[in-house]
Amino acid sequence: xxxxxxxxxxxxxxxxIGLYGVLGQTNTIxxxxxxxxxxxxxMLNVVGFLRYxxxxxxxxxxxxxxxxxxxxxxxxxxxxxxxxxxxxxxxxEVDDLTELRG
Amino acid sequence: MSDLAxxxxxxxxxVLMLVTGLYVFITSSMARAGLLLLASLGIEGLVFLALxxxxxxxxxxxxxxxEMVTMVFFMVMFMPDPGGLMGMDxxxxxxxxxxxxxxxxxxxxxxxxxxxxxxxxxxxxxxxVRAIGFEVMxxxxxxxLFAAMTILFAMVGGxxxxxxxxxxxxxxxxxxxxxxxxx
Numbered sequence: 001x002x003x004x005x006x007x008x009x010x011x012x013x014x015x016x017i018g019l020y021g022v023l024g025q026t027n028t029i030x031x032x033x034x035x036x037x038x039x040x041x042x043m044l045n046v047v048g049f050l051r052y053x054x055x056x057x058x059x060x061x062x063x064x065x066x067x068x069x070x071x072x073x074x075x076x077x078x079x080x081x082x083x084x085x086x087x088x089x090x091x092x093e094v095d096d097l098t099e100l101r102g
Numbered sequence: 103m104s105d106l107a108x109x110x111x112x113x114x115x116x117v118l119m120l121v122t123g124l125y126v127f128i129t130s131s132m133a134r135a136g137l138l139l140l141a142s143l144g145i146e147g148l149v150f151l152a153l154x155x156x157x158x159x160x161x162x163x164x165x166x167x168x169e170m171v172t173m174v175f176f177m178v179m180f181m182p183d184p185g186g187l188m189g190m191d192x193x194x195x196x197x198x199x200x201x202x203x204x205x206x207x208x209x210x211x212x213x214x215x216x217x218x219x220x221x222x223x224x225x226x227x228x229x230x231v232r233a234i235g236f237e238v239m240x241x242x243x244x245x246x247l248f249a250a251m252t253i254l255f256a257m258v259g260g261x262x263x264x265x266x267x268x269x270x271x272x273x274x275x276x277x278x279x280x281x282x283x284x285x
Contacts, residue, residue, distance in 0.1 A: 001109045007153070008214030010116045016207015017123045024199030025127060026192045027279040029177050033139050036169075040143050043162075044150075051153045053220060062245045064158050068165050069249040073256040077168055079176050080260035095155050095194060 007048030028085070028092045031077040039071045052069035112152040119145040130192075132177040140170035157234045 014037060021034025043064050050060040086092050089099075122142040126135045145160035193199070238246055 001105055002112050002152075003209060004219045005215045008182070008219075009211040009261070010120065010149075012210025012214050013120055013207045014123055015119065015210055016203045016205075017127070019206050020199055020203030023202060024193045024196055026194050029132075029173070029231075032133065033126055033173070036139065040123075040146050040213070040234045044146060046131070047150055047153055047155050047158060051155060058233050059242055060159055061155070061234055062242045064155075065161070066245065066249055068161065069252055072165065072169055075173065075254055075255045076248070076260040079172075080263035083120065083178065085266035088127070099154070 005050055007052070008045060011044040011048065012043045014038075014044065026093050026095055028078070028082045028094055028097075031094060032075060032082075035074060035078075036071055039067060040072070043067045058090035107238040108152050108154075112149060115145050115152060119149060127193075133174055136170060136174035136177050139173070140166060143170065157231050 005032065007033050017035045018037030018039075018041060021037060022031055023034075025031050025034060039051070046060070046064050046067065054060055085097055089096060091097070119142050123140045126138045126142065129135050129138065136167040144163055145167065146165065147159045150159035166277055
């Protein structure tokens with residue numbers, strides 16, 4: 001019925017959807033959303049491996065917890081950067097934020 | 103949970119998770135995109151529950167609901183058309199992005215399906231929430247504290263980045279007070 005490859009396949013497709021957001025979206029907030037989906041996919045990967053290879057290990061859950069923390073931190077710092085960039089350039093569009101371009 | 107009940111929760115939830123995730127980047131309304139992302143990551147919590155990870159499933163639902171509601175506020179603040187009434191297109195390099203993302207997604211799924219993983223079925227030996235509680239207060243306490251400190255540093259760093267003035271004195275419009283700093 002459900003097996004590790006099925007879980008990993010769903011996680012892979014979810015990662016691809018997140019990657020589409022990161023590569024294709026023009027607004028910084030939408031790019032952050034894409035990264036969130038990619039991190040969500042990696043969490044699903046870890047939960048899949050945890051449940052199907054080491055179901056009796058409790059310590060594996062904390063790897064997922066660290067990923068959840070990473071998601072929260074990435075969103076917090078990302079939003080702060082957007083606020084800072086918006087204040088400076090009056091835009092949150094990635095195409096317009098060109099100051100660091102070589 | 104029996105095999106049938108697990109399958110009845112897992113399959114619809116996993117498919118819905120992908121569909122809502124995809125619609126995040128298809129809809130032209132920013133508020134809707136935020137709520138769809140909340141739905142996608144919330145449904146991922148249901149998938150965790152179906153995989154006998156009750157603790158992680160509930161934690162995912164709680165964390166994502168808080169995080170995504172905050173994200174909706176930011177989207178409404180910084181999007182030129184948060185309601186999506188003008189039907190604007192916010193995508194650049196659409197074809198190549200879709201091609202690369204599609205290749206990566208399908209490639210990963212194929213690798214997942216074609217590889218011979220050392221898999222065990224989900225059994226009754228899955229640890230309960232009580233065992234995870236003992237783990238938090240024991241061996242994994244350092245990890246837990248590390249996560250808490252990371253969130254705290256991110257909060258402080260976020261406020262420092264977003265406030266007026268700062269080291270490079272950027273952001274404050276001309277003639278406006280720079281957050282109480284002496285000029």
